[in-house]
Amino acid sequence: MVRRWFSFIGKEIRGLHEAAYLLAFFALSSQLLALVRDKLLAYSFGASHQLDIYYAAFRIPDVIFASVGSLVSASILLPYFIERFEKGHKEGKSFSDAIFTVFFATIVVASAIIYISAPWLVPKIIPGFANDPYLPQLIMSVRIMLLSPLFLGLSNLFSCLTQMRHRFLVYGASPVVYNMGIIFGVLFIYPLFGISGLAIGVAFGAFLHMAIQVPFMAHEGLVPKFSKAIEWVKIKSIIFNSLPRTITLSANQLASFVLVAMASLMAPGSISVFTFAFNLQGVPLTIIGASYSSAVFPTLSKLYFQKNSKEFLDKMIVSAQHIIFWSMPLMVLFIVLRAQIVRTVLGAGKFDWADTRLTAAMLALFVVSTIAQSLIVLFVRAFYAEGKTARPLLINAISASTIVVSGYLLLKVFYAWPVFRFFVEDLLKVSGQSGTSVLMLGLAYSLGAILNLILHWYVFSKHYKGFTKPVLATMFHSFAASVIMGYAAFLSLRVFDGIFPLTKIWGVFMQGFSAGIFGLAVGVVILILLKNKELAAVWATIHHKIWKTQIPPAEVERM
Secondary structure: OHHHHHHHHOOOOOOHHHHHHHHHHHHHHHHHHHHHHHHHHHHHHOOOHHHHHHHHHHHHHHHHHHHOHHHHOHHHHHHHHHHHHHOOHHHHHHHHHHHHHHHHHHHHHHHHHHHHHHHHHHHHHOHHHOOOOOHHHHHHHHHHHOHHHHHHHHHHHHHHHHHHOOOHHHHHHHHHHHHHHHHHHHHHHHHHHOHHHHHHHHHHHHHHHHHOOHHHHHHOOOOOOOOOOOOHHHHHHHHHHHHHHHHHHHHHHHHHHHHHHHHOOOOOOHHHHHHHHHHHHHHHHHHHHHHHHHHHHHHHHHHHHOOOHHHHHHHHHHHHHHHHHHHHHHHHHHHHOHHHHHHHHHOEOOEOHHHHHHHHHHHHHHHOOHHHHHHHHHHHHHHHHOOOOHHHHHHHHHHHHHHHHHHHHHHHHHHHOHHHHHHHHHHOOOOOOOOHHHHHHHHHHHHHHHHHHHHHHHHHHHHOOOOHHHHHHHHHHHHHHHHHHHHHHHHHHHHHHOOOOOOOHHHHHHHHHHHHHHHHHHHHHHHHHOOOHHHHHHHHHHHHHHOOOOOOOHHHOOO
């Protein structure tokens, strides 16, 4: 049975559409499991001090993975692996062994330094726990989670080889089993070991992320071994190639790290509220921004290589227009239906109405920058396609600094000016709620993301003159329709209030779902009246290209 299972997930997938559908299925499965994970954590702990420990413990391993782990990212290594394995299995295997050796040594040394210095380091960089009785548990959790960058980094290395051999089933299943491991930790390990059990669950999930790829690696004779034959010239080339990407990722991680450190000084549960809302706002970003950017990236790279700047610009305009077309209504609906979304996904158990109100307010502040975050991913991919990695690096560094400085200044204003505090609390419907200062961190993050978009947009449009006008036209159309749509959804909430029992989770879900469907219907009507070309393109794609197109034989199209 086990052999048949691993044989199935190790199956070679070469058809383009088949691979895309499989990856989309696993991405959706992973997102659903992530929501289940957060639901279990919210049910078991609520927005509590204990859960703050769990989320705070993530931050140091995250920074290590964003820095050292980028050495083995598929976007960097895959071309090198393809080049070497085309020369022969032996040469390719020797190269992968060298990469494994350098990565393993680097990550172990970095983790060992953090492990030894944790009792001194953790209270310094997460100051809210410096004199906390839970500090020993936080230190222990950080030490356990240091296994995660190792396992996830190895999984990244293995995934380069699985993608090279078109084993997309095992590649796509990795994030699914990662979340399954964390859920297992919440349900079964936490009752035995307490907060440390949650950290063990994370490490176990990271191990599964890696381990699911091992049978394929063993079958293909690709399991890495330590090597002394290291081509340091080639390794240096890879490091310098990945360095801009590493700094770009690390800048964002460090900005989030500082915000969490600020949250540790606030009311208990502030880190949990911040993280819950951040995870929820990431759903539309993953579905829309990441999807369009990933889909267009190979085409942009090819067009730039061919020096076809006109087609390059056209693809960027279309991608940006469709990102805005989908993101704008989702942003408005998330703001209008924020309480229903948070209550449905996280409500019940120890996650009470006070936690719901504060998390919903934080979610609204995050999603204000949904369009900005999605377009940033597109611009970064465009610059990478052109080989201009220094530009997003510099812009992200400026943005990260803005997030940190804004967070500090906004907190000062929030505490010093009661009028500003009362305005924010009343606007976000959290008047009389304790712990509202954490909302300034969400606002700071969105301000930094919007500045990031403005800088990326300015630099890109300076070179491609015709970009701004058609994209802004789409933005105005989508904004007009989305505002009317949001108002319709808001008014319909009162109608459905008397139909569904709001004391039940399913009643809250049905209220929000029904209001959202009604609002979307109104928005579609407005777009039709405006003769919106993006809506027409979506309809043409669905009606003509999907439903009416004959599917060619699988062997016609290859990865």
